[in-house]
Amino acid sequence: MDIQLTPGANQLAAKKQVLALLEKDAEHFPTGLKYRITQDNSRFVAASVNNVLETIVIAFFLVALVLFIFLQNWRASLVAVCTIPVSILGTLACLAVLGYSLNTISLFALILAIGIVVDDAIVIVENVERLRKLHPEMDIKQIVSLTMHEVFGAIVAIVLVLSVVFLPVMGLGGLSGIMYRQFAVTIACAVIISGICSLSLTPAMCCLIMSKVMAPVKLFAWFESGFAKLNRCYVRTAERLIVMKKTVILIWLAIILTTLGLFNIISQGFVPNEDQGLVFASLELPSSYSLGQTESEVKKFIKNLNKNLNVDSVVSITGVNFRDSGSQSSSVASLIVNLKNWSERSGEKSTADEIITSLENLARQHSGMVVNAYNQPPIRGLSTTVGVEFYIEDRSIGDASKLEEVANAFIKQLATHKAIGRATQSLNTHALEVSILPNVEQATYYGVNLQDYYNALQTIYSNNNVNFAYIMQGLVWVVLEADFPFRASIKNLNNVFVHSEKNDTMVPLATLSTVKYASAAKVIQHFNGYLASKITIRARDGYSMGDVMQIVRQEANQSLPKGYDFEWSGTSYQAEQSQKTSSLAFSFSFVMIYLVLAALYEMWRLPVVVLLGVPVALFGAAVILLLSASQNDLYFQISLIALLGLSAKNIILLVEYGLELMRQGHSASYSAIHALSVRFRPIVMTSITFIAGTLPLVFASGAGANAQHSVGLGIIGGILGSVLIATLLTPAFFVMLMRSKKFTK
Template sequence: MFSGLFIRRPNLAIVIALVVTIAGALAILAIPVAQFPPITPPSVQVSATYPGANAQVVADSVAAPIEAQVNGVEGMLYMSSTSTDTGAYTLSVTFAQGTDPDLAQINVQNRLSLATPTLPTEVSRQGVTVRKQSSNMLMAVNVFSPGGQFDPIFISNYASINLRDAIARVPGVGDAQVMGALTYAMRVWMDPNRMTALGITAADVVAAIQNQNLQASAGQIGAPPVPDGQQQQLTILARGRLDDPKQFAGIIVRTNPNGGVVRLGDIGRVELGAQSYGSTAKLDGDPAATLVVYQSPDANALDVATAVRAELDRLSGRFPEGLDYAVVFDTTSFVSATIEEIVLTLGITFLLVVVVIYVFLQDWRATMIPTLAIPVSIIGVFAVLLVLGYSANTITLFALVLAIGLVVDDAIVVVENVRRVMEEHPDQPAPSASRIAMEQVTGAIVASTLVLAAVFVPVAFLPGITGQLYRQFAVTITTAFLISGMVSLTLTPALCGLLLRPPTRPWRPLAAFNRGLDGVRDRYGGLVGWLSRKLVIGIAVFALLTAGAFLLLRSLPTAFLPSEDQGYFFVNVQLPSAASLSRTEAVMTDVTERLRATPGVAHVISIAGYSILSGAASNVGLQIVVLKPWGERGAAETVDALLGRLRPQLGVIAESVQNRTLSGGPGRASG
């Protein structure tokens, strides 16, 4: 008999249980933590810019050759692109679930290299970028000037130069982007009348800037071959790229035959500005740079958020006077609160299960045996999750909450049967009674474990995003059942042989409970006997309950995921096509004022010129509405309640074609 080995050698069973528990405990320290399993397929984004071109020109000269080459790349599901009147082009290539994102990026880059020679020269000069597109938004860091000492261009560039790369290097950060970036650039405003009078064209100006704004290799003095006696060899340092408007204004555009020169400052003015003004960012209506941080798929969200905040604290010590930052949008706040609630639920469930076991077994020794099966079965699951590359998320932890009440069933069966044998054979010692009991119930334990596992295993093979979401649920609860079955065949009989003693008289309050339970059992038996004689009535009651359950099921609302208040929601603003950015900003300012006047709203992050639905365009905008902490909001200030009040308020804005509120979290969107 399989269990006989562990009854004779209980130390072996204890060691196996300890190994499983320790492996699970170590896995808890290393396993990633997230809100949900990764359900979005990997995607790669291709970005290019054609300055001065409209959307049709971008589509014909940039999108067409790139998409012709990228189409059909290995593992691709579909691709979508956006061409805007600002000259921006974005292509998103979505791959099948399970595709290696790094390999997908390399494959797209290789295909793109075939299209590069056919792109306009200006597009190639600007550069075409390929990067993995991360959907796991972790937080948004807002850099701003409280006293208004710095303009938006300085704030944006400070965030890009001093923060973005440092944050991107934090372990677990997949990407970091400055939304509404105003990258420094020298802007040359040419005077067409002066240029016409002097016979200078725009091409002459471009050529002069390119030829004189470069990092040249000036050579060396005293380099071989040299005359004998040369004592020194010096490298010539020449002024390279220009970095000041006055230096650019001094660029010689043309030399006249009489020796005179025409400088860039003679035919125009030069100023330091932004390369593009196609997007702006604000925090609560004030200029700010918004640095969005994305999490790597295999990283621990809570650890990454902590590391990012620590890095920000370090970097903020170097901020110039008058510059500050704030992290008002952090998705890990909800994740942390959710994990804490689930862990608390796990603890309460564990205590309730132990109390129920004691009430019915009425022996602390007998209670301790199935109680020990709970931590072994639950903690050991994490080792399997880590090996499979899964995370600790709301789905897997919910499976563990359900499993707590089920993993003790087999252990209780073993303990009850051993006690029955000891009652029937008082002369049998506990080890002998355990062997007799296991001979009787081993088959039943194996069968019940496999039946419970068979209920959930098919869920792991559901196709599509639904299967990807609930696969970890099925694996978690099935693993818990299998470990509990193993514990019931090894540790439980061994502990029964070590700990159980012949039953004694129960504690007086428990004796009263037994009498009450016997009365309930007798009445239940009488009811069942009566229904068995009145078969028609029994069938009618069963049919009525079944029909009622079916009707209630039909009346319940359905959703891909349950609706939850995550402490934030998104607002997408869209104006008519060809609306200017200033017009979009005016509408977003109006929306921001309405949002900030709403009770329960703490902060509003606004990004004009960008939408999570349609990408970059002058007629769209995105707003992240961050609510006050859950403890400071009542029932009238939940996400759903606020959305219900805000939709009619935002819908009256005449300028806006669409004000769509998007609540936070997967599967939650309404318009």
């Protein structure tokens, strides 16, 4: 029994209901009948969700620790930390109202949200602490009031930018659009709620909790001294860069070109493969094998496979090939290998990839057996296997044998590339075929009706639906067929007779038949209406799906003969579509940031200053991705959308304060440098806090770990690039663009 979920159903809740129903109905099973769960896809979902929930808890405590180190005041730290549960609970409520589920994507967004929602509160709390030192004569309410006057505009701008940066991806279609949308809604809800919380709850808590002045912790005196030196170093460097305009422009152009080059070098992926605790395998034996012979070989194979202690159970289905779209043949079988829970595995051959390798090596012990083992696709429903999938289509000839030759030649050409691991095709035209055709002249001579001939032949070697019958008030077919020993050999044609209308005698079918032996395809597939062969490619270690797809495109243009073409399918098709939508989303996100800031500040110059610093964050993301040998996959691209808003946030903190100083009559140079010296601490605080909240993603292990790595790595690199480089270049850009701007006092 195979149970499929309806779209939008909760897999974990459905599993509970199914198990409860089975347990209840098992009480009424006949004696000796039991049930067993042989394939449970929800195990991976449950393990992934639990891992992400653990990551959220770790991220929360890391953020709290970083806050205390910077603020050195438990009261101020408490005010900032309190915004996290309020914002997260509010986000969960919004998701429920909007009809979104709590899944892996939304949980990833919540992890990032922990570092984002606390940013606004950090800006307020840090400014309160700074003003308290500058104005010891003022009480806490005056300090908070002055703080809100200074940071209100920056907080509003940050909330708007982090919210609208996701608007373009909300309208994207396809699989990537669905994943972008879930992530975007979660982050946007968290940012909006945290902004409201920071402008209402945080000031009130500052007045209540931070009224008492606390002495700094002596243990962290070294930290304060070191940070002050770092601040002065950055300010001095920025002062030099302000007068070195050409140098700044050249640095910026070099960063842009390097970023473009890095993204061309970095391998393109789609969704990272995961160890889902389940492995599939297709077993292929010589085409002459009967079902009984195949079943015997499969039992021997499973016996050897069960020697691996990390294997929990194996389900075999003889006669069906899952990899070949469920095609049926007596010489094939499919295995469902259930692995033990991730925490229960140990030793060698414990991961899904290692067990896949052991399965294929095990086939060498069985003569004539070919095993194709494969992991489940990262997103179920896209395909039956992982790797690059496409069909070679015969668009002119319609000859299966010729198509097989073309596909084999294409695979041979692909094998010359280092990125290609194992490549297989689904078409096999060498299966033994027995052709039984009537001899029309003989049938006419003996007076045999050809329809009677065909009925007899079908009954003995296949089956014949001859009538209906009512059994227990149900209508069933009456099927006539020969027992296996009588249809196992072509010689039985001598034992089957058909009536002769000419002389009222029985004539053996062998007398009326012409038997020919040949080779042909057992299964013929069509794709987009064309005769086709499915090719599946597994990339070598160190290469990605994108690398293999690029090679396939090049070789298809050069090697495929006229009249043949290829089409992507399964996961590869979705990867091709996502590359088109991702670039579109990035372009519109840049436009949205500019339009919002231009409307907010009522000028075109300041938004340009903000956008000039965003590519630096992309440079940092590309560098860390290259150094970690990771792929530019869909999860990484989703995190980059958030990175656009986060990098803009740091620059907004600088330029908004600089703009306020210019409105007070100060020069552009003074405003930029002073803004950097004042806002450098909150920028570093918010950035390190966000990195601390994201670190658990980078070091995650177990179910769903690869997806967490993709989300965490790129965004940490981008934040580091924004803090280390963009904060130095922004004052120079500010002076270049704002120097001629005049303000009326």
